Amino acid sequence: MSTGQVDSADKPLAEKDLGGRHLTHPVPLLDGSPQMRAIMRIVENVADTDATVLIRGESGVGKDLVARAIHAASGHRDGPFVKVNCAAIPSGLLESELFGHEKGAFTGAYRRKLGQFECANNGTIYLDEIAELPLALQAKLLHVLQDFLFSRVGGDGLIDVNTRVIAATNRNVEHAMIRGEFREDLYYRLNVVELHVPPLRERKEEIPLLASWFLSRFNEQYGRTKQLAPETMTRLTEYSWPGNVRELENVIRRLVVLTEGEQEFRALAARGQNGHAGPPQPASVVTESLREIARRSAREAERHALVAVLERVRWNRAEASRVLKVSYKTLLNKISEHELTPSWRRQF
Numbered sequence: 001m002s003t004g005q006v007d008s009a010d011k012p013l014a015e016k017d018l019g020g021r022h023l024t025h026p027v028p029l030l031d032g033s034p035q036m037r038a039i040m041r042i043v044e045n046v047a048d049t050d051a052t053v054l055i056r057g058e059s060g061v062g063k064d065l066v067a068r069a070i071h072a073a074s075g076h077r078d079g080p081f082v083k084v085n086c087a088a089i090p091s092g093l094l095e096s097e098l099f100g101h102e103k104g105a106f107t108g109a110y111r112r113k114l115g116q117f118e119c120a121n122n123g124t125i126y127l128d129e130i131a132e133l134p135l136a137l138q139a140k141l142l143h144v145l146q147d148f149l150f151s152r153v154g155g156d157g158l159i160d161v162n163t164r165v166i167a168a169t170n171r172n173v174e175h176a177m178i179r180g181e182f183r184e185d186l187y188y189r190l191n192v193v194e195l196h197v198p199p200l201r202e203r204k205e206e207i208p209l210l211a212s213w214f215l216s217r218f219n220e221q222y223g224r225t226k227q228l229a230p231e232t233m234t235r236l237t238e239y240s241w242p243g244n245v246r247e248l249e250n251v252i253r254r255l256v257v258l259t260e261g262e263q264e265f266r267a268l269a270a271r272g273q274n275g276h277a278g279p280p281q282p283a284s285v286v287t288e289s290l291r292e293i294a295r296r297s298a299r300e301a302e303r304h305a306l307v308a309v310l311e312r313v314r315w316n317r318a319e320a321s322r323v324l325k326v327s328y329k330t331l332l333n334k335i336s337e338h339e340l341t342p343s344w345r346r347q348f
């Protein structure tokens with residue numbers, strides 16, 4: 001492992017306690033910069049309390065890993081870690097997803113279903129993209145956070161759970177509160193401890209560590225022996241990483257897997273943060289009917305708008321669906337229809 005500091009009882013918390021038990025890969029690198037070390041110190045301090053933690057930061061900075069680190073260091077570590085992405089579940093189903101429902105509570109409720117809060121009993125529930133929670137559910141969550149008692153949809157018995165709540169968001173919650181989209185009282189309930197995970201461009205010293213770690217991981221995974229040239233490492237360190245650690249991870253994967261991966265990254269770095277997907281398509285020779293032209297143009301315009309908005313909001317799909325005024329589900333369908341991927345993930 002390339003963490004640089006592996007001996008003694010003083011091993012970093014992430015390595016000591018995550019140990020792969022709650023993660024698909026062990027994570028040695030939650031302490032590669034002063035900012036992350038400060039975060040991990042807070043994690044160690046709060047892990048054993050019941051304090052609700054709100055994790056903030058841009059997409060791809062490592063919020064999920066910090067949440068898992070809190071769980072792994074807490075007294076709930078032997079219980080479940082349940083992640084709920086509040087933006088990915090249609091709002092009509094979210095209440096039942098979180099709190100469960102009784103048989104017959106609504107059409108299609110053929111049997112009782114436990115909610116994620118109950119599934120997370122004696123463990124941790126991680127509410128990702130919390131700012132996407134509809135206002136009515138924000139009210140219910142606020143009550144639950146007060147006494148950890150709630151009822152399933154269509155039921156009146158009160159259920160008591162013992163679960164640690166961690167929430168995360170990459171949205172500007174202050175703006176959401178001003179716009180009346182996020183309850184202030186819920187915000188103050190959630191942010192008993194607030195952790196801000198900074199973007200990777202503000203913790204550049206981690207880039208060589210992370211890059212080497214991803215390199216050895218992907219070399220092993222794909223049976224390669226790829227090395228990074230010193231100038232590539234310099235470029236990696238200088239690049240601004242709008243997609244943060246996730247983007248770095250994907251770039252290294254491509255460097256390992258693709259022969260042109262290195263060239264491709266050089267081009268990406270040269271375009272910098274404001275890179276565009278590519279030159280506009282040349283107009284086709286007119287051989288189509290007007291109706292076909294209209295249909296194709298509408299599709300192209302749709303694709304163009306989707307790419308522009310998604311890149312602008314750094315692939316925050318919830319934000320994109322708001323900007324484009326479509327439901328989250330419609331946006332996901334459109335992304336798959338147009339086979340769109342973030343610029344840093346293309347070809348995977």
Ligand SMILES: Nc1ncnc2c1ncn2[C@@H]1O[C@H](COP(=O)(O)OP(=O)(O)OP(=O)(O)O)[C@@H](O)[C@H]1O
Nearest residue numbers: 027029030058059060061062063064065170245246
């Ligand atoms: N310190 C780290 N060491 C190793 N891998 C990391 C680290 N930080 C982030 N990653 C990797 O980067 C990717 C993104 O991390 P994560 O999912 O935790 O980000 P996030 O902030 O939750 O993003 P989003 O807002 O999009 O949900 C994951 O594949 C994760 O494993």
Ligand SMILES: [Mg+2]
Nearest residue numbers: 063064128168
């Ligand atoms: Mg996340």
